[in-house]
Amino acid sequence: MTLAKICGLKTPEALDAALGAGAAFVGAVTFPRSPRHIEPLHAATLYERARGRAKVVSLLVDPDDALVTEIALILKPDLIQLHGHETPERVAEVRRLSGAGIIKALPVSTPADLDAAAAYAPAVGHLMFDARPPEGSALPGGVGARFDWTMLQGRTFDRPWFLAGGLTPDNVGEAIRLTGAPLVDVSSGVESEPGVKDPALIAAFMAAVDAASPRQGRTK
Numbered sequence: 001m002t003l004a005k006i007c008g009l010k011t012p013e014a015l016d017a018a019l020g021a022g023a024a025f026v027g028a029v030t031f032p033r034s035p036r037h038i039e040p041l042h043a044a045t046l047y048e049r050a051r052g053r054a055k056v057v058s059l060l061v062d063p064d065d066a067l068v069t070e071i072a073l074i075l076k077p078d079l080i081q082l083h084g085h086e087t088p089e090r091v092a093e094v095r096r097l098s099g100a101g102i103i104k105a106l107p108v109s110t111p112a113d114l115d116a117a118a119a120y121a122p123a124v125g126h127l128m129f130d131a132r133p134p135e136g137s138a139l140p141g142g143v144g145a146r147f148d149w150t151m152l153q154g155r156t157f158d159r160p161w162f163l164a165g166g167l168t169p170d171n172v173g174e175a176i177r178l179t180g181a182p183l184v185d186v187s188s189g190v191e192s193e194p195g196v197k198d199p200a201l202i203a204a205f206m207a208a209v210d211a212a213s214p215r216q217g218r219t220k
């Protein structure tokens with residue numbers, strides 16, 4: 001059974017589409033350079049509708065202590081996704097400061113990149129393998145780039161892991177079948193333009209995840 005996270009949700013319509021389609025995780029990006037950026041106070045109000053329906057994830061990039069504390073107090077996420085250059089020590093510090101679970105995203109372009117996971121496992125609840133963005137990319141994630149998924153075949157990790165990067169309704173089934181990913185994450189693959197989520201693409205993505213990995217007992 002593969003569960004899905006829809007990332008970069010910043011409107012009630014987009015969040016409702018993800019929740020209605022059965023996303024297990026919903027993500028708020030707080031990173032001003034991103035077209036998906038949402039301020040902590042706005043996210044706190046918006047994500048109230050997700051409580052008890054999906055895990056609320058706050059995505060941060062190399063956050064300082066003040067931002068971690070603000071997010072923890074105002075948004076109260078179930079999980080913080082760290083998508084920058086955070087060391088294992090910094091990840092442990094963010095966990096302590098926030099009291100939230102941690103997803104550490106690791107950029108992947110070669111099999112050796114997967115080896116970094118071992119050092120993070122003690123400090124995190126989840127790992128995320130995301131495509132390393134192309135050189136010169138304005139963002140460290142959410143750019144629709146993918147990596148060679150066959151690198152994950154035969155690999156095991158000490159924590160549940162998300163596959164991310166370039167997933168779409170058309171390719172997520174193949175990605176799950178090739179890798180056995182227990183969790184998948186998508187952003188630009190369910191958008192009509194950068195930062196604008198498309199409810200029909202969200203529904204199609206979730207249907208494709210279900211088709212590749214039926215979820216037991218799901219009613220919608």
Ligand SMILES: O=C(O)c1ccccc1NCC(=O)[C@H](O)[C@H](O)COP(=O)(O)O
Pocket residue numbers: 007008027029031034035036059061083130139140141142143144145164165166167185186187188189
């Ligand atoms: O989505 C963003 O704008 C973003 C900004 C800064 C760091 C990470 C970001 N997104 C990371 C995600 O969680 C994406 O879902 C993941 O990288 C996959 O993105 P995509 O290839 O667009 O599906």
